[in-house]
Amino acid sequence: MAKYLVTGANRGLGFEFSKQLLGAAHDVWALCRDPEGADDLKELAESSAKSESSGTLTIRKGDVCDEESLKEASAGLESLDVLINNAGIIGQRETKFDDICLEQMAQVLDVNVYGTIRSTRVFLPFLKKGADKRIVNISSLMGSISDNSSGHYSGYRVSKTGVNMLTRNLGSELGELGFTVLALHPGWVQTDMGGPAAPLNATDSVRSMIRAFQAKTVADSGGFFDRFGKALPF
Ligand SMILES: NC(=O)c1ccc[n+]([C@@H]2O[C@H](COP(=O)([O-])OP(=O)(O)OC[C@H]3O[C@@H](n4cnc5c(N)ncnc54)[C@H](OP(=O)(O)O)[C@@H]3O)[C@@H](O)[C@H]2O)c1
Known part of the structure; x- marks a missing residue:
């Protein structure tokens, strides 16, 4: 089974x-800013420890604005298969x-764009082993330039356009090392960020995203996809 690291995992x-x-x-290294207060993660650690399957x-403190x-969060990590750059505001x-x-x-740029750079930079040596x-950058359709017909949310939109560009850059730089680097749009999802009016729940969004990114290969590296793996316009 693979080893995953997820930022903003609480x-x-x-x-x-x-x-x-x-x-x-799969084994998961879950990073969050406040492990003490991460009650849901702590409960998950307890229940997963009791389950044989x-x-x-591993819960670690990790702020993507603090390299x-x-x-420090990487202490004890030997290798990593998949990095999910999820933390965002x-x-x-x-x-x-x-x-x-x-x-x-x-x-917003510090968390969403520079945070993605910081965490990729720190965990890349482990991914190489x-x-x-695989690097999965959680982006947003709001970062698509050609899809934007309504405006507003400038900071967020610019940040996710930046995440898409970073994905493309990393995809071409790391392709020859066998890396698959993807930007994924989760859909509009009921979370603190998405709000209660969102049409999709986190369970369904994440189930689709996992299936989509696991099916991608190095040939898809640098691409921007929806949660079903369909290519989105940059
Ligand atoms: N929900 C949607 O509809 C939607 C749509 C498109 C894209 N997305 C993207 O999906 C990702 C997850 O969003 P979400 O909906 O799950 O949002 P959320 O419920 O607001 O959760 C955001 C997560 O990011 C963490 N975070 C914020 N700043 C951080 C930092 N400096 N270092 C580490 N972690 C930090 C938060 O931790 P704290 O609890 O410590 O604040 C929290 O765990 C984001 O990248 C978002 O842009 C969401």
């Missing part, structure tokens, strides 16, 4: 990835260009 899609991957007997769950914390939900707050935008060599 709630929302990150928690659901951890739960479903463990249930499929479950993988093992040192990611390095939406930031300001502005509706007018004049209202854009650059401080809030900088924070792994069998699968």
